[in-house]
Amino acid sequence: xxxxxxxxxxxxxxxxxxxxxxxxxxxxxxxxxxxxxxxxxxxxxxxxxxxxxxxxxxxxxxxxxxxxxxxxxxxxxxxxxxxxxxxxxxxxxxxxxxxxxxxxxxxxxxxxxxxxxxxxxxxxxxxxxxxxxxxxxxxxxxxxxxxxxxxxxxxxxxxxxxxxxxxxxxxxxxxxxxxxxxxxxxxxxxxxxxxxxxxxxxxxxxxxxxxxxxxxxxxxxxxxxxxxxxxxxxxxxxxxxxxxxxxxxxxxxxxxxxxxxxxxxxxxxxxxxxxxxxxxxxxxxxxxxxxxxxxxxxxxxxxxxxxxxxxxxxxxxxxxxxxxxxxxxxxxxxxx
Amino acid sequence: xxxxxxxxxxxxxxxxxxxxxxxxxxxxxxxxxxxxxxxxxxxxxxxxxxxxxxxxxxxxxxxxxxxxxxxxxxxxxxxxxxxxxxxxxxxxxxxxxxxxxxxxxxxxxxxxxxxxxxxxxxxxxxxxxxxxxxxxxxxxxxxxxxxxxxxxxxxxxxxxxxxxxxxxxxxxxxxxxxxxxxxxxxxxxxxxxxxxxxxxxxxxxxxxxxxxxxxxxxxxxxxxxxxxxxxxxxxxxxxxxxxxxxxxxxxxxxxxxxxxxxxxxxxxxxxxxxxxxxxxxxxxxxxxxxxxxxxxxxxxxxxxxxxxxxxxxxxxxxxxxxxxxxxxxxxxxxxxxxxxxxxxx
Numbered sequence: 001x002x003x004x005x006x007x008x009x010x011x012x013x014x015x016x017x018x019x020x021x022x023x024x025x026x027x028x029x030x031x032x033x034x035x036x037x038x039x040x041x042x043x044x045x046x047x048x049x050x051x052x053x054x055x056x057x058x059x060x061x062x063x064x065x066x067x068x069x070x071x072x073x074x075x076x077x078x079x080x081x082x083x084x085x086x087x088x089x090x091x092x093x094x095x096x097x098x099x100x101x102x103x104x105x106x107x108x109x110x111x112x113x114x115x116x117x118x119x120x121x122x123x124x125x126x127x128x129x130x131x132x133x134x135x136x137x138x139x140x141x142x143x144x145x146x147x148x149x150x151x152x153x154x155x156x157x158x159x160x161x162x163x164x165x166x167x168x169x170x171x172x173x174x175x176x177x178x179x180x181x182x183x184x185x186x187x188x189x190x191x192x193x194x195x196x197x198x199x200x201x202x203x204x205x206x207x208x209x210x211x212x213x214x215x216x217x218x219x220x221x222x223x224x225x226x227x228x229x230x231x232x233x234x235x236x237x238x239x240x241x242x243x244x245x246x247x248x249x250x251x252x253x254x255x256x257x258x259x260x261x262x263x264x265x266x267x268x269x270x271x272x273x274x275x276x277x278x279x280x281x282x283x284x285x286x287x288x289x290x291x292x293x294x295x296x297x298x299x300x301x302x303x304x305x306x307x308x309x310x311x312x313x314x315x316x317x318x319x320x321x322x323x324x325x326x327x328x329x330x331x332x333x334x335x336x
Numbered sequence: 337x338x339x340x341x342x343x344x345x346x347x348x349x350x351x352x353x354x355x356x357x358x359x360x361x362x363x364x365x366x367x368x369x370x371x372x373x374x375x376x377x378x379x380x381x382x383x384x385x386x387x388x389x390x391x392x393x394x395x396x397x398x399x400x401x402x403x404x405x406x407x408x409x410x411x412x413x414x415x416x417x418x419x420x421x422x423x424x425x426x427x428x429x430x431x432x433x434x435x436x437x438x439x440x441x442x443x444x445x446x447x448x449x450x451x452x453x454x455x456x457x458x459x460x461x462x463x464x465x466x467x468x469x470x471x472x473x474x475x476x477x478x479x480x481x482x483x484x485x486x487x488x489x490x491x492x493x494x495x496x497x498x499x500x501x502x503x504x505x506x507x508x509x510x511x512x513x514x515x516x517x518x519x520x521x522x523x524x525x526x527x528x529x530x531x532x533x534x535x536x537x538x539x540x541x542x543x544x545x546x547x548x549x550x551x552x553x554x555x556x557x558x559x560x561x562x563x564x565x566x567x568x569x570x571x572x573x574x575x576x577x578x579x580x581x582x583x584x585x586x587x588x589x590x591x592x593x594x595x596x597x598x599x600x601x602x603x604x605x606x607x608x609x610x611x612x613x614x615x616x617x618x619x620x621x622x623x624x625x626x627x628x629x630x631x632x633x634x635x636x637x638x639x640x641x642x643x644x645x646x647x648x649x650x651x652x653x654x655x656x657x658x659x660x661x662x663x664x665x666x667x668x669x670x671x672x673x674x675x676x677x678x679x680x681x
Contacts, residue, residue, distance in 0.1 A: 167540020
């Protein structure tokens with residue numbers, strides 16, 4: 001009520017002024033007139049003055065301008081006033097800083113198109129199984145953006161221990177919500193109702209030579225299936241097309257890799273030939289498809305039967321391979 | 337059969353001393369005896385009430401005599417230290433931890449009246465590294481980060497406790513694995529670390545830390561003594577802080593240093609008797625350690641009253657840590673400048 005009161009007052013005052021102006025009198029008249037009017041109704045005038053800031057605040061609060069938001073973010077960062085979950089996921093940092101930057105790469109550089117967004121559950125846990133490629137795990141980061149765009153939820157990827165061993169990379173991975181690929185963490189996340197992303201091919205997939213692009217590698221030990229079965233969450237097979245060509249790996253300098261403690265040291269047509277310039281990923285056009293979920297709660301599979309677990313893993317693997325081939329057949333070219 | 341005559345070790349320490357006072361004021365116990373090589377701190381000693389203090393060394397055979405003559409039925413072993421406050425003689429602490437525990441448990445095994453044992457342990461026993469899960473539950477294997485550190489002692493101590501359980505299955509054993517203790521009056525390596533004006537950290541790493549308030553730790557030990565709650569329990573506050581976040585909350589200056597440099601910096605700080613940078617601590621600062629406290633809440637029946645964040649803030653306020661860099665003031669002046677610039681435009 002207080003908010004609404006001054007508005008008619010203003011309209012009335014403005015109206016009077018306009019009328020006076022319209023009457024062709026001297027321009028000085030409206031001001032004393034307005035003053036007199038408000039002085040004659042002293043109580044409403046007071047109310048009006050009090051109400052003004054409230055009106056302004058009410059207008060700003062729902063939609064803070066970018067500057068206010070940025071300043072609030074900086075304030076929270078400087079005073080340590082933010083929440084981190086037990087895995088080290090920093091939601092505020094991810095949403096305010098990391099995702100916007102990645103989204104530029106996602107929209108402008110790789111021009112990602114997603115399919116089957118409706119296959120991502122709106123709530124509850126699910127295990128997303130992706131193919132892995134591209135020498136550097138940019139596909140995992142783009143998958144995070146794709147999942148966030150499609151469902152508004154954060155993908156919690158499971159990453160290799162190497163990631164957490166590397167300085168800067170390890171804490172960054174934790175802050176954007178990734179954790180170690182182990183059954184304990186996977187089940188904890190799934191039971192918490194999170195979307196968990198796995199790349200079961202691991203280094204065999206991401207570091208495969210360009211000649212074997214889009215050929216799915218062996219799916220590890222199938223631990224991801226066991227985790228999904230124990231938590232009773234659906235498995236969503238997902239295919240990423242386009243990441244294979246960002247760094248066509250045509251060679252591998254093994255001694256250098258051993259020296260640096262890395263699984264491989266890639267040679268692409270441009271890297272290390274062009275130095276840091278060669279490390280810019282090729283601007284391929286990406287397609288990310290979320291397939292039909294495989295329900296595990298209705299499955300009559302014994303988790304302690306490795307054969308049955310492997311069967312499910314192979315089934316998921318074949319689905320992803322099929323999705324990859326279908327998308328490849330459909331795409332117009334690598335770069336468009 | 338409820339506990340009647342209680343023996344508490346390590347009452348010279350902060351936690352042990354307070355526990356002695358708490359148990360001493362409990363009318364359900366006939367006798368409460370505290371032992372240590374040093375007397376409880378003066379402000380604890382003044383409130384002892386019915387509790388008794390016996391100056392005895394648990395490494396000495398005398399402890400067996402105390403247990404048998406006083407007809408002790410419950411032993412609370414709170415003297416183990418995995419995070420000694422400052423640099424101390426490594427050998428002395430190891431001996432106190434390991435040999436002391438061996439002697440004490442040997443005495444417990446001998447005395448047929450002993451029916452309950454409560455052991456204060458540390459969550460550091462899980463070890464931590466790039467290959468360990470983000471959250472440890474009680475079933476996780478124990479992997480000391482170094483074969484000779486304090487954490488290795490704690491693992492050894494737990495080994496002896498399991499040995500006693502095997503030989504005397506009638507004794508009910510509660511093992512509480514505490515995360516880093518914090519609170520205004522706590523003096524451990526953690527509290528000293530965050531009190532440094534410039535806090536050295538490892539470049540390129542930002543560990544998750546979980547803390548438990550000393551009041552919660554005290555309540556857990558007290559509850560384990562008063563009621564029968566056998567088992568192994570992780571004890572830690574809800575939620576985590578990252579190291580950099582904690583440093584900013586305390587208004588300290590973070591100084592990231594390459595990992596190779598830290599041991600030498602640690603030696604300087606050790607020499608200046610400020611804080612101890614052991615290999616175990618470095619491992620903690622690099623990867624952090626978080627435990628699952630579901631079992632504590634469900635089976636043990638205790639929900640920590642302080643979250644990690646609240647416990648840390650209480651420590652900062654209680655210690656009266658004046659910020660070296662006031663993040664709030666910095667951001668305030670920054671926003672004043674930015675808003676003024678925006679208004680001009």
